[in-house]
Amino acid sequence: MHDFTYFEDCNEISVGVSCCKSVPASTFAEEWENNRESLYKYMEEVHLGVKGIVRKDGKPIKDALILPPEINLARTNERGEYWRLILPGNYPYLKVLNA
Numbered sequence: 001m002h003d004f005t006y007f008e009d010c011n012e013i014s015v016g017v018s019c020c021k022s023v024p025a026s027t028f029a030e031e032w033e034n035n036r037e038s039l040y041k042y043m044e045e046v047h048l049g050v051k052g053i054v055r056k057d058g059k060p061i062k063d064a065l066i067l068p069p070e071i072n073l074a075r076t077n078e079r080g081e082y083w084r085l086i087l088p089g090n091y092p093y094l095k096v097l098n099a
Helices: 027-049
Strands: 049-053 065-067 079-085 094-099
Touching: none
Parallel strands: none
Antiparallel strands: 049 079, 065 094
């Protein structure tokens, strides 16, 4: 993983499900069962934060800046979508620039 991925909204992870770096294929089913609930819970965390779509006259706006209070800005992609992982809290408004 490279540090620049954080600035490109591309978070990467490596998941270890055993204390061994390489586990035999014959143990995959057992390791899955041992870690299934934790992995499901981790995947649910992707829904934390803010996300949405910026449109003007029904068309997506690329590169609009989203400035949620007190957190780093987000930038929309070519489909007008944005997302930012943030902890639960009270964020009463989002400010959109360049739209």
